[in-house]
Amino acid sequence: MKKHLALLTLACLAATAVNAEGLPEKVKTAGKVIVANQPNYPPMEYKDPATNTLTGVDIDLGLALAKQLGTTVEWADIGFEQMISSLTTGRVDLIHSGMSDLPKRRDTLDFVDYMKSGAQFYTSFARKDEFKTLTDFCGKTIGMSRRTSFPDETAKWSATNCEAAGKPAIVVVGTEGSADARAQLKQGRLDAAVQGSETLPYLLTLEKDTYAVVGEPFTAVYQGIAFAKKDTELRDAYASALQALMASGEYKTIFAKYGLEGTLLDGIYINGEAVK
Template identity: 45%
Template sequence: MMHKHVFRALAVAAFTCLLAGPGSATAQTTKSAGGTLVVGTAPKYPPFESKDPETGNTVGFDVDIIEAVAAKMGSKVEWQDTNFDQLLSSITTKRLDLIVGGMADTQERQASVSFLDYLRLDSIFYTLKTQASKFPSMDALCGKRVGTARRTIWPDAIAAWSEEHCVKQGKPAVVVVGTDGSPDTRLQLNQSRIDAAVQGAPTLPYQNKLEGNKYVQVGTPFLPQLMGMGFRKNDAEFGTKLKTAFNAIIADGTYKKILTKWGLEGSAVDAARINGKQ
């Protein structure tokens, strides 16, 4: 009888594991085990993350930062590509431990995930250098077609800026054009389908390096924010581990080296913050 009970218990346990499936165990248990962090990203936003055309590997500032932080935590990293608009839900459904993607830390997003803030992300308007004379000031954006990735915070941010600086001043509103992402935004700009565009200030110098100084900033940053790596909301223990590890790579100079490698020195933060709070 004793053996039957043991066998029955083992069978139930095995069946439970099968029901859990291979995907659920990975992201839910690796954090505490310290083995592997399952990290998701949308590799279409250089210099933060993109695909190396020669190797097919995901490379970029975010990749280097996550790998350095994971090393301080004694963990390895398993990268998973996904669409930008699926990153947040992948955390709430526990398919991933951590997400990065040039993502701004906003109060709206904090409703579903928590953020470890690791870079300043000032948003800017920009246009082609050949069209710069049409935009002597930011007021010239009123009535123009301005493109940006539709799944980001930027469409609403542009509309809010337009309401304050155009509509309330008796000028025509900015026409917000949603795109499929930064590459599509630049394509539409180069095809004259839009007049200007919006993206994070840190990305423009990198893109100019790739495309021969083709783009120019219009005015000053209009939306100062922090960029964060997302993890499960209210997981204070994991957040503390992330914060400690990130502060460690600041202290030993690794953070500065990675910033310099990707030309992002001007966007550095002085210390780790969780949801904007030190």
Template identity: 75%
Template sequence: MTKTFAIVALAAVAAAGSVSAQALPERIKTAGKIVVANTPNYPPMEYKDPATNTLMGLDIDLGLALAKQLGVTVEWSDIGFEQMVPSVATGRVDIIHSGMSDLPKRRDALDFVDYMKSGAQFYTTAARKDELKSETDLCGKNVGMSRRTSFPDETAKWSAANCEAKGLPAVKVVGTEGSADARTQLKQGRVDAAVQGSETVPYLMTLEKGAYVSIGAPFTAIYQGIGFSKKDTELRDAYIGAMKALMASGEYKTILAKWNLESAALDGIYVNSEAQK
């Protein structure tokens, strides 16, 4: 069973220069809030401060800033990642903002307003840095990653092109219960390496200094996006306007810089991975 908890920062009614609330669907204007699906287990994108249980992260800061532009509050709905798309489809939540990759297979049900670049990144423990220096050193090795993400499929495709195609043994993909479980298995020696989003590995290294090393560069290139129901074009377009305002004011880059992800910033508005004029 999942639970919904309301939060956080009351976003002030649209200040000067903010996007007009008239751009919002009537149901949002009447409610005065956006209900946002978010699973707070993916730092630095979203997580709970261990000391205060307060939601933190880049997605949280950006979500609140966008809501402020629209003159509404945010209610974060803490639900399982696999339930997010059905929850948007049934109207249980209005949008998804939770480190979700803008993937073609998800666009059958969702439109995405993208907000940062990402990619899948191999990493291992510092103790094995001399053994696993390059990506192809992982051929034939056990590599852990969350089974709920796109990483297993992406790793299998990478392995087919870079291991099997060259006569090397395939990467052994080990599905885990999440990124924390993958790290636990890595520390225990049950897997040789792991995969996380390129936006999370630097943060992980700041938390556990000297514990991990990256292996090569990200081996995929994708965008993270805010997900909207295909039929909810009015709300999607309102968010596009709010994102434009944050980019124009510089607040967008300030939020990414706060989380040391300036290099992941986009140069404009992207919808379903396509640049918008």
């Protein structure tokens, strides 16, 4: 099945790489794509505090992809927990908002992957010397957004690396978002927190001597642009546009602007599978 998808997608990419005719009639008629995005995850998407305008990696990449396809973007500010239902019911055309390409989401969605990511432990700068290795977090209270895959991933990591070694389990605290986790960390209600590795370089720059990253990411996932299963035409048009941005160097330029060159992919991936 995966091989068939890859072959099909490769054919579609070849057909759409020359022009934007791969766009669905609905999008061509509207002259825009409606994109679900919640701007609360810097540097992926956020509002510039000085101008209140949308900015970030996903915003820049989303606009560049639309331009490549000869269309425009209408950003729809939708809560993360409502994004998938908004897509499957047709309220939006796609999701581009720091969403991980997870196997359980592929039952209803297809993903065009565009960057590498991972769950990352961090603590307060004042307590950095307490946590030299990841297993130092065993038995500690750690917060992370309940809307993400991080609570399940952290619990699984704890079972393998803490409980299995006879150490106390991590106490996983689901928060209202990454900002809430950081606030609780500052208040001393948490020992540490978890969020996407791609967000932490920006955070450390924004709030110097406030947080400290510990170790390497303990998961490895792709972030992807999500499409409804039925919208293969739009999915493949976006994959073609991303391929063009990679070839021109604009893809790398966008990520370099935010210091995220290390998250770049080496080619086109659909649902985690390389298209060759």
